[in-house]
Amino acid sequence: MLKLLLKLDDWIDSRTQMREIKRLQKIADAAKEYARSFGHLVPEAIAEESRRLRERLRASPADAVKLQPRALAIGGLAVERVLGFAPNSTQIIGALLMVHGNIIEMHAGEGKTVVATLAAYWQFLLGHHTDIATTNDYLATRDQRWMGLVFGFLGASVGLVISTTPRPERRAEYQKDVTYVANQELGFDYLRDHLETNVADQVSGIFDFVIIDEADSILIDEARTSLIITEPREFGDEAGREYQELKKLILAVKQLSPGSDYTIDYRMRTVALTDAGADRLVHLLGRDFFKERDIDEMDALWYALYASVFLKPEQDYIIRGDKVVLINEFTGHAMPDRVLLEGLQRAVEAKAGIPPSKDHSIIASITYRNFFQRFKKVSGMTGTAFAAREEFYNLYGLRVARLLPHRGVLRKDKPTIFFRTEKEKFDRVVWESLRAKAQGAPLLIVGRSIAAAKQASDLLEREGISHQLLHAEVGEEESAIIQAAGRPGMITVATNMAGRGADIVIDETLRYENGLRVLGLQHNLSRRVDEQLRGRAGRQGQMGETIIAASLEDELFQAYGDDDFWDRAEKMPWPAEGMSDEILQAGVLYAQDEAEKINGEMRSSLARFDLVVDAHREATYRLRQRILETDDFFKFIADAIRRILIVEEHSAVRPGDLKKILYWNSLDADLQKKLSSFLFWHRSLEPRRSRSNYPQLYEEAKKAIIRVIDSRWERYLESAHWLMDWISMTSAAGRDPYIEFARTADRMFHDMRRDFALATLRAILKLI
Numbered sequence: 001m002l003k004l005l006l007k008l009d010d011w012i013d014s015r016t017q018m019r020e021i022k023r024l025q026k027i028a029d030a031a032k033e034y035a036r037s038f039g040h041l042v043p044e045a046i047a048e049e050s051r052r053l054r055e056r057l058r059a060s061p062a063d064a065v066k067l068q069p070r071a072l073a074i075g076g077l078a079v080e081r082v083l084g085f086a087p088n089s090t091q092i093i094g095a096l097l098m099v100h101g102n103i104i105e106m107h108a109g110e111g112k113t114v115v116a117t118l119a120a121y122w123q124f125l126l127g128h129h130t131d132i133a134t135t136n137d138y139l140a141t142r143d144q145r146w147m148g149l150v151f152g153f154l155g156a157s158v159g160l161v162i163s164t165t166p167r168p169e170r171r172a173e174y175q176k177d178v179t180y181v182a183n184q185e186l187g188f189d190y191l192r193d194h195l196e197t198n199v200a201d202q203v204s205g206i207f208d209f210v211i212i213d214e215a216d217s218i219l220i221d222e223a224r225t226s227l228i229i230t231e232p233r234e235f236g237d238e239a240g241r242e243y244q245e246l247k248k249l250i251l252a253v254k255q256l257s258p259g260s261d262y263t264i265d266y267r268m269r270t271v272a273l274t275d276a277g278a279d280r281l282v283h284l285l286g287r288d289f290f291k292e293r294d295i296d297e298m299d300a301l302w303y304a305l306y307a308s309v310f311l312k313p314e315q316d317y318i319i320r321g322d323k324v325v326l327i328n329e330f331t332g333h334a335m336p337d338r339v340l341l342e343g344l345q346r347a348v349e350a351k352a353g354i355p356p357s358k359d360h361s362i363i364a365s366i367t368y369r370n371f372f373q374r375f376k377k378v379s380g381m382t383g384t385a386f387a388a389r390e391e392f393y394n395l396y397g398l399r400v401a402r403l404l405p406h407r408g409v410l411r412k413d414k415p416t417i418f419f420r421t422e423k424e425k426f427d428r429v430v431w432e433s434l435r436a437k438a439q440g441a442p443l444l445i446v447g448r449s450i451a452a453a454k455q456a457s458d459l460l461e462r463e464g465i466s467h468q469l470l471h472a473e474v475g476e477e478e479s480a481i482i483q484a485a486g487r488p489g490m491i492t493v494a495t496n497m498a499g500r501g502a503d504i505v506i507d508e509t510l511r512y513e514n515g516l517r518v519l520g521l522q523h524n525l526s527r528r529v530d531e532q533l534r535g536r537a538g539r540q541g542q543m544g545e546t547i548i549a550a551s552l553e554d555e556l557f558q559a560y561g562d563d564d565f566w567d568r569a570e571k572m573p574w575p576a577e578g579m580s581d582e583i584l585q586a587g588v589l590y591a592q593d594e595a596e597k598i599n600g601e602m603r604s605s606l607a608r609f610d611l612v613v614d615a616h617r618e619a620t621y622r623l624r625q626r627i628l629e630t631d632d633f634f635k636f637i638a639d640a641i642r643r644i645l646i647v648e649e650h651s652a653v654r655p656g657d658l659k660k661i662l663y664w665n666s667l668d669a670d671l672q673k674k675l676s677s678f679l680f681w682h683r684s685l686e687p688r689r690s691r692s693n694y695p696q697l698y699e700e701a702k703k704a705i706i707r708v709i710d711s712r713w714e715r716y717l718e719s720a721h722w723l724m725d726w727i728s729m730t731s732a733a734g735r736d737p738y739i740e741f742a743r744t745a746d747r748m749f750h751d752m753r754r755d756f757a758l759a760t761l762r763a764i765l766k767l768i
Helices: 002-037 043-059 062-081 087-097 113-128 137-153 168-172 185-191 215-221 237-253 275-285 297-311 344-351 368-372 386-396 422-439 450-462 472-484 526-534 553-559 563-571 582-629 634-647 657-661 667-683 696-735 738-766
Strands: 103-105 130-134 158-161 178-181 209-213 226-232 262-263 270-273 319-320 325-326 360-367 377-382 398-404 410-413 417-419 441-444 468-470 491-494 516-520 543-551
Touching: 002 062, 002 087, 002 398, 002 553, 043 113, 043 137, 043 377, 062 087, 062 113, 062 137, 087 113, 113 130, 113 137, 113 377, 130 137, 130 185, 137 158, 137 178, 137 472, 158 185, 168 178, 168 185, 178 185, 185 226, 185 360, 185 368, 209 270, 215 368, 215 377, 215 386, 215 738, 237 275, 237 297, 237 344, 262 297, 270 275, 270 297, 297 344, 325 344, 344 360, 360 368, 360 582, 360 696, 360 738, 368 386, 368 582, 377 657, 386 398, 386 526, 398 516, 417 422, 422 441, 422 450, 422 491, 422 516, 422 526, 422 543, 441 450, 450 491, 468 472, 472 491, 516 526, 526 543, 526 582, 553 582, 563 582, 582 634, 582 696, 582 738, 634 667, 634 738, 657 667
Parallel strands: 103 377, 103 398, 130 178, 130 209, 158 178, 209 377, 410 543, 417 543, 441 491, 441 516, 468 491, 516 543
Antiparallel strands: 226 360, 262 270, 319 325
């Protein structure tokens, strides 16, 4: 019954979208008609027309509907004059869908960059700032350089913010009409702004309109990822002893046997010690910390087990010098500024045999989901949104519109070829490489991990097959490698760095003969990531061919394969050259659906928990910002103190207790009278020293108050992250973990506010 309802919902949604696209097609047709009539305009005349449109729309927003086709025609003419081609109807419709806050799905190579340009240009005419968020610095830089000329033609200023942009320069970049920015920089700048102690040092622009490139990667795949800013703590003797203990645990865990000593759930990514494993561990370590109830040692054991089982070198992280650098699972890019939290970072360092890094305290954090909801309007584009349409709507309230390719698809997607072992699969890699070389076709070979890419590269090296290699360890060569990947006979071995968002330009002589060939070394857990990989070939109506080689040893089948898949696998003869099979192919789809279902449930669960912390963050940041922005802050902060300590139900302090906390009897009579009148009789509190006469005193008091709120928020964040990790254990006692988390986190938040109000009251006593 549920499947029937879902099909009915899809049918209704598709019919609604068809009607909407038909309506937008009329606007696109009108825009193209205007473009034909404007075809004679010289560049100066196009720029002047853009200026007049901007003035008219900002003076009379009610004319927007009437002027939209004309505006899109002018934007399209600028694209044509700068880039040499005019936007097609599909691109114009895509832009119209995005300006209304939708996610659009367009096939790879259909010109999403131009679509974003038209949508941002319309927002510029209306007087709204647009941030165009990309998945990495390379794409932000490429698109800004490419489209910056178009925007300049139309009178719009264009900014760029990437990881190397100095912070003092970022404010000017965000204040431009359109800013291309790597999404993580956008989020981290928001967090850093709420750590600044001076408004002039805050850089973020207006959270007006954002276009998210590769929207499903950022909003869905990264929905569980928190942007976290940490601060190193001193590495003391105690931390050194803990690290040595962790190294002993790592060595002991290496001697345990999976299955008998510990069990692994690859689906839920959990690991648990068995009774036999616990006994063996006690023997190996020479002490029974279970009997001793040593909680710290038990925590360290969990970190050691998790790091040993799930965190793999050249897959989840690489080592640069003496530092662990994490790898993005979905894009293959290195994330040098991110660290694992708590003892997990230390466990990986102990496992890798490198010196321990400093402990880190969380001083600011936010998930991508909650960050992007700060924008007045969110839109996005990707080649693989439709499969995630339910999550887009449930998590963000965003609808997905699927647009058909303008030129059709000539790419040939071959069925998966299955192998019994990894060795047989890699033999096929050699065969495909030799075939591509012989036919002069470019071949892209993509593995899910650096280790897989290196394995393929080493094999080709031994066979004397020339190729280029791209992964996070050689990330600085990414642009040059991608540019060369479309040359005749070029073989490129890469991680997913060459997947999503990579624009491989095929040599002109090959576009309608061979095109690019793509060979995946195994299926990804998400079908959308597989589709992104296939989308590197056959772009813009060109020829192309894709195939994925899979072995029974792949993670997807080991963790998510169902009984039908394994029953079939056991009955097959398994020729060394591999084979295709419909039942095994159906097993791939089932396994990916299972993986996506589990990950979707995790994202949904996290969203519930994160809403609690986000409400607390919003209240804290709003209070902090008011203190920073208010010159004569005394009245505001005094009212806030009284509201927290006297009025608010969950943070209020009884008068008698408040007097004890303030050491009432030690205060002089005049101060007692003022405080009593202010706190208990709701009279105004007038400072004895005015700001005009004591500016330095007021500035010191403001800085002290900001330090207080920052330290209390840091303490809350650390407790909330710990609570989120462990609260799920309460479900074993029959209680809803979300309710337990919300109740406990709310109490922690009000305790924090009470502590802040008391500390702040003490800070302003010298002004009273």
